[in-house]
Amino acid sequence: MKKLIAGNWKMNASLAGNETLVNELRAGIGAPACDVAICVPSPYFQQVQGLLAGQDTIVMGSQNVSSHESGAYTGDVSATMLKEFGIRYAIVGHSERRLHQAESDTHVAIKAERALEAGITPIVCVGETLREREEGMTEFIVKRQLAAVIHLVGHCISEIVVAYEPVWAIGTGKTATPEQAQEVHGVLRTQLRAATEHADKIRLLYGGSMNAGNAAALLAQPDIDGGLIGGASLKAADFLAIIAAAQ
Ligand SMILES: O=C[C@H](O)COP(=O)(O)O
Secondary structure (H helix, E strand, O other): OOOEEEEEOOOOOOHHHHHHHHHHHHHHOOOOOOEEEEEOOHHHHHHHHHHOOOOOOEEEEEOOOOOOOOOOOOOOOOHHHHHHOOOOEEEEOOHHHHHHOOOOHHHHHHHHHHHHHOOOEEEEEEOOOHHHHHOOOHHHHHHHHHHHHHHHHHHHHHHOEEEEOOHHHOOOOOOOOHHHHHHHHHHHHHHHHHHOOOHHHOOEEEOOOOOOOOHHHHHOOOOOOEEEEOHHHOOHHHHHHHHHHOO
């Protein structure tokens, strides 16, 4: 299947920096073999939508979506609002939000459902902490996190993207080995096969210190269908090198 390389800028952006980065990406991207998305902070949706105008090679995603549809939810941004700015993907359940905003598996699943209802593809993040890995809990944790989404969205599960992001590998420079990542991706694929006959079409991304040097080996694994890239998505040359590795 066509791989997906998605950049997650996290809380790193500025009007001037975005313009430079997007223009450099546009100039260097050519005709990639994979799909490409950049998930930007919401205040910059309109700016980045304008910077991406006139091409459809790079699409825009959000880093979150409200679990509510509309109304008195101060600070929330709804899926229908995202849609108005051309958002195609919404990251849900990133470990940084599970940790800092105490998002539960159920909360994450509702967010995935809201995105799907609006025609936005949720990128559902799952992953274990270092302690959970050391305690042999990895499989239990990722399956529990994904099960909540499968349970809520039912047959629409075939429309999601899953990102396996071991928490201990995020922003640390400690990448999971291709074998470690594949092992967990295999577990997730098996779980999805039990839920839908379309499991082999669901893209399973790896995220966690993926960079220009390790991307090719990770992306060569049979169940790694792309990457969710943090730090390396902030420099055009690095992000473009990962995109080039996704053949
Ligand atoms: O969403 C992206 C992941 O958290 C990975 O971040 P990183 O590439 O900086 O480790």
